Amino acid sequence: MKKQELYNLVINYFEKSMPVAETELHYENPFQLLVAVILSAQCTDKRVNMITPPLFRDFPTAEAMAATTPEVIFEYIRSVSYPNNKAKHLCGMAQMLTKDFNGEVPSDLDQLVRLPGVGRKTANVIQAVIFEKAAMAVDTHVFRVSHRIGLVSEKCTTPYSVEKELVRHFPEQLIPKAHHWLILHGRYTCMARNPQCDKCGLQPVCKHYQRVNGLKIQDTAAAKVSTGKKKTAAKAGRTADGR
Numbered sequence: 001m002k003k004q005e006l007y008n009l010v011i012n013y014f015e016k017s018m019p020v021a022e023t024e025l026h027y028e029n030p031f032q033l034l035v036a037v038i039l040s041a042q043c044t045d046k047r048v049n050m051i052t053p054p055l056f057r058d059f060p061t062a063e064a065m066a067a068t069t070p071e072v073i074f075e076y077i078r079s080v081s082y083p084n085n086k087a088k089h090l091c092g093m094a095q096m097l098t099k100d101f102n103g104e105v106p107s108d109l110d111q112l113v114r115l116p117g118v119g120r121k122t123a124n125v126i127q128a129v130i131f132e133k134a135a136m137a138v139d140t141h142v143f144r145v146s147h148r149i150g151l152v153s154e155k156c157t158t159p160y161s162v163e164k165e166l167v168r169h170f171p172e173q174l175i176p177k178a179h180h181w182l183i184l185h186g187r188y189t190c191m192a193r194n195p196q197c198d199k200c201g202l203q204p205v206c207k208h209y210q211r212v213n214g215l216k217i218q219d220t221a222a223a224k225v226s227t228g229k230k231k232t233a234a235k236a237g238r239t240a241d242g243r
């Protein structure tokens with residue numbers, strides 16, 4: 001099967017099984033999303049959503065957060081991973097936003113990655129979710145799922161190389177949504193340790209499944225990618241399989 005045919009089947013599957021695919025982080029404006037994404041590194045969205053309401057209430061703007069100290073922020077975020085570093089990053093980010101960007105979250109990659117605590121992955125999330133740009137953020141789920149399905153070559157050993165390959169094959173307008181498809185699929189169905197292959201409609205075309213079970217990938221005509229019993233993976237965090 002040609003690479004683009006595989007992408008088309010995968011797109012078709014997710015369009016039907018997961019028509020709504022959005023971030024599970026809670027936020028009301030670009031600044032809040034930036035804070036939440038920084039906090040979510042090496043941490044679950046669920047945990048971040050538990051601690052952000054009081055943080056957003058007491059520091060609703062970049063100016064308000066810039067005026068406090070990492071020690072104060074630490075007390076709000078102590079239950080997430082790496083709270084010391086993240087508290088420093090949040091204060092530094094808020095100070096730079098206030099000083100250099102008039103308190104507004106910038107839309108350009110080059111400007112976003114200047115902010116403390118913001119790497120390429122975080123910048124791509126902001127670009128895609130807030131500014132609807134064709135930016136593909138590659139986290140651990142996107143990396144694993146892309147390799148398992150066979151969307152990217154085994155030579156893609158870095159997040160950046162996976163990003164480039166995914167961006168080359170997904171239609172531009174679908175890239176922000178495709179990011180969430182792959183994350184949600186990896187989070188709830190194609191988990192790292194126990195992928196739920198028996199509930200996954202991508203079995204007929206999935207490279208990992210075929211290899212593990214000693215099967216041969218079907219050609220386009222034969223591959224029936226099932227979406228029959230799958231339900232919408234909504235923002236509330238339920239899976240395409242209804243779990």
Ligand code: SF4
Binds near residue numbers: 191195196197203
């Ligand atoms: S068939 Fe299994 S390994 Fe392949 S994408 Fe589905 S859950 Fe993941």
